[in-house]
Amino acid sequence: MIRIYTVSGYEEVGKNMTAVEYNGEVVIIDMGLRLDRVLIHEDVNFQQMSSKDLRKLGAIPNDKMLRDKKVVAITLTHGHLDHIGAVGKLAPHYPNTPIYGTPYTVKLTKNEVKSEKYFEVKNPMYETEFGEIVQVSENLAIEFVRITHSIPQASMVVVHTPEGAVVHTGDFKFDNNNPLGEKPDYKRLKELGKESVKILLPESTRVSEPTKTPSEAVAKMLLEDFFLYEGLEEKGLIATTFASHIPRLQELIDIANAMGRQAVLIGRSLSKYTGIAKQLGLIRMKGARAVRSPNAVKKVLKEVSQARENYLLIVTGHQGEPGAVLTRMANGELYDLGSNDTVVFSAGTIPNPLNIAQRYALETKLKMKGVRMIKDLHVSGHASREDHRYLIRMLNPENIVPAHGEFRMLTHYAELAEEEGYLIGRDVFVSRNGYVVDIK
Numbered sequence: 001m002i003r004i005y006t007v008s009g010y011e012e013v014g015k016n017m018t019a020v021e022y023n024g025e026v027v028i029i030d031m032g033l034r035l036d037r038v039l040i041h042e043d044v045n046f047q048q049m050s051s052k053d054l055r056k057l058g059a060i061p062n063d064k065m066l067r068d069k070k071v072v073a074i075t076l077t078h079g080h081l082d083h084i085g086a087v088g089k090l091a092p093h094y095p096n097t098p099i100y101g102t103p104y105t106v107k108l109t110k111n112e113v114k115s116e117k118y119f120e121v122k123n124p125m126y127e128t129e130f131g132e133i134v135q136v137s138e139n140l141a142i143e144f145v146r147i148t149h150s151i152p153q154a155s156m157v158v159v160h161t162p163e164g165a166v167v168h169t170g171d172f173k174f175d176n177n178n179p180l181g182e183k184p185d186y187k188r189l190k191e192l193g194k195e196s197v198k199i200l201l202p203e204s205t206r207v208s209e210p211t212k213t214p215s216e217a218v219a220k221m222l223l224e225d226f227f228l229y230e231g232l233e234e235k236g237l238i239a240t241t242f243a244s245h246i247p248r249l250q251e252l253i254d255i256a257n258a259m260g261r262q263a264v265l266i267g268r269s270l271s272k273y274t275g276i277a278k279q280l281g282l283i284r285m286k287g288a289r290a291v292r293s294p295n296a297v298k299k300v301l302k303e304v305s306q307a308r309e310n311y312l313l314i315v316t317g318h319q320g321e322p323g324a325v326l327t328r329m330a331n332g333e334l335y336d337l338g339s340n341d342t343v344v345f346s347a348g349t350i351p352n353p354l355n356i357a358q359r360y361a362l363e364t365k366l367k368m369k370g371v372r373m374i375k376d377l378h379v380s381g382h383a384s385r386e387d388h389r390y391l392i393r394m395l396n397p398e399n400i401v402p403a404h405g406e407f408r409m410l411t412h413y414a415e416l417a418e419e420e421g422y423l424i425g426r427d428v429f430v431s432r433n434g435y436v437v438d439i440k
Contacts, residue, residue, distance in 0.1 A: 002163055002198060002439045004401055006431040008032070008061030011407045013352070014082045017061040017090075018168060018201060018403060019069075022161040025137045026066060028074045028094075029157050029168045029201075033085025034059045060086040065434065067093055073136040074123065075144075076101035077170025078154035079108035080244060088116035091123045100134065102144055102153035103127040107276045130155065131188065145192075146185040148175035150216075150381025151244045152282045153182075156189075164198030167395060171203050171404070173383045174390065177217040180247045180282065186394070193395045199439055200397035202388060204405030208412040209384040220251045222377040223346060227255045227312075234372070236308035236341035237261070240318040240326050241378075243269035246277045248346055249314065253288045256312040263288035264304060266297055266325050267316035297325070301335045308340065318347040319355045320362030327358075330365035339370035346377045385416060392420050399427045399439050407432070 002022050009016035014034030020027045033054075054060045071094045076084050079101075087109055091099060101109065106127045113121040128134060130146040139162055144155040149171045159166040174184050206213065227237075241248045249265070256263035265274060271292035277283040291300045304311045317326030326343070329335045343366060349359045366373055383391070392400070400422060402413035410430045417428045424430065429437045 002161060002166060004166075004199065004201070004431075004437040004439065005065060006401065006403070006433065006435050006437060007063055007065065008433050009082075009404050010410065010431050010433050010435070012433075013205060013350075013405060013409075015059065015061050015086065016083050016404055017063065017086070019066055019071075020159045020161075020166045021069065022163070023139050024070055025140055026069045026071045027136065027140055027142060027159045028066065028071055029159075030077055030083040030170070031061065031063075031074065031086040031090045032080075032082040035081060035085075054086075054089065060089050062434065063090055063093060065436075071097050072140060073097065073134075073142055074099045075142055075157045075159075076105050076109060077157055077168065078102075078149055078151050079105040080151055080171065081112075083170065084109045084112060088113040088119060088121055091121050092119040095122060097123055098136070099123050099125045100128045100142060100144075101125075102130070102155055104151075104153040104276065104280055104282065105155075107279070108273070111272060111276065130185065133160065145188050146182065147172040148178050148182050148184055148216075149173065150242060150247070152180060152246050152277060152280075158192065161198070164196040164398070165192055166199045166201065167192065167197055167397070168201040168403070169203050169383075169391070171205070171382060172387075173213040173381060174387045175213075175215045177215040178247060179216055179220055179251060189391070189394050197395045197397040199399045199401060200392070200395055201401050201403045202391065202413065203382065204402045204409040204413040206380060206382040206384045207388050207402075207405075207409060207416060210386075211384045212386040213382060213384045214379045216247050216379060219248060219346065219377065219379045222379075223251055223255060223344075226344065226374060226377060228258055232259075234340070234342045236313075236337075237311070237344070238313040238315060238326070238329075238341060239344045239346055240315050241346040242318070243267065243316055244273045245347075245381075246273065246283050249274060250283050252312065252314055252346070253283075253285065257287050259312065261310055261312045263312050263314055264300060265290040265314045266301070268292045269316055270314065298334065305335055317362070318345055318359075319350055320358030320360070322358070327362055330362055330369070337366070337369045337371050339372075342372040342374065344374045344377055348376065348378050348380065388413070388416055389420065392417065399429065401429050401431060401437050
């Protein structure tokens with residue numbers, strides 16, 4: 001029997017955490033944070049908050065159901081905070097248990113836990129290459145399969161058991177034209193489908209969208225169409241996107257160079273993600289500079305404001321998060337925004353009430369200042385319905401437990417599974433936070 005612990009992220013978008021148990025041994029997949037519960041934006045140091053306070057707010061998983069288990073490995077699908085943000089708070093519950101992930105994911109995780117105030121994370125962290133199978137106990141092995149998402153080196157985590165493979169997709173889409181050159185490992189996925197996939201644990205965020213999610217190359221074309229045309233006369237150009245979206249940041253840097261402007265990245269999180277990406281050769285910062293300290297930010301923005309036509313500012317704050325750079329600009333701090341400025345949103349609004357309200361407030365303030373706004377030069381990093389259908393047909397899993405989504409998203413996935421010949425309650429199991437699914 002294989003037991004799946006749907007610890008967290010099964011009736012919400014965020015704080016993802018799942019565990020797979022076979023013969024008394026457990027592999028944990030992801031330890032994530034739910035950002036909106038603590039009004040967190042990309043520049044807040046949430047590591048300074050206590051576990052008790054974060055748990056009270058529903059911001060980190062409640063992992064009590066696993067604490068007396070024999071946990072042999074902690075695996076991380078990719079480097080977004082809703083998948084790695086709680087490692088500093090939860091990994092110390094499993095002392096000496098090794099943590100595995102791809103190089104970019106592990107480096108980001110090490111960076112996060114360095115700031116942890118309450119715990120010292122002593123767990124060894126290992127950078128694992130795609131295709132490498134790591135034996136973590138007598139019965140269990142783990143494997144990372146290359147996939148594409150809106151952050152480099154995202155992976156599907158495979159837990160190999162004597163009864164067959166358990167495949168956790170993490171966040172993904174099938175992007176065949178990714179500007180970074182990353183491509184899904186279709187060959188390995190098809191091999192797994194032939195070998196025997198006992199359980200599929202797929203993300204469900206956009207499964208209700210009846211389409212295939214477009215490639216990041218489409219976002220690149222949208223941005224180039226706006227910025228690189230002869231009629232562009234705007235003086236102040238400001239772009240905002242996810243700080244972890246390295247392909248998108250590369251596109252903006254390349255566009256700035258093509259325009260004869262300097263890309264200036266403002267914000268602590270932008271410096272963090274691009275700094276680690278640069279170490280690994282995942283981004284080219286030619287002509288660009290990243291600024292993070294408050295004094296340097298004020299100095300650079302003063303310099304930019306006096307010759308706006310020479311720069312492309314890239315800033316945090318696309319969701320209207322309090323304290324982010326763009327929000328502070330809209331509030332009249334840091335930079336005098338006005339009718340000579342254009343703000344380009346290269347990110348969608350995350351669909352929860354808090355984000356919608358904050359984004360509305362941000363846009364209203366920008367309009368009052370006469371700022372021109374260009375929205376939705378963006379494509380999602382999450383698989384849509386037809387990506388998921390293709391995955392089911394490739395892997396041919398015996399059982400499906402939808403993950404990573406509000407309850408309605410999980411049920412949408414179950415509906416798709418039924419279209420593909422599965423049956424709810426027989427081989428498709430819709431779960432909730434803190435529940436257990438036994439696959440006999």
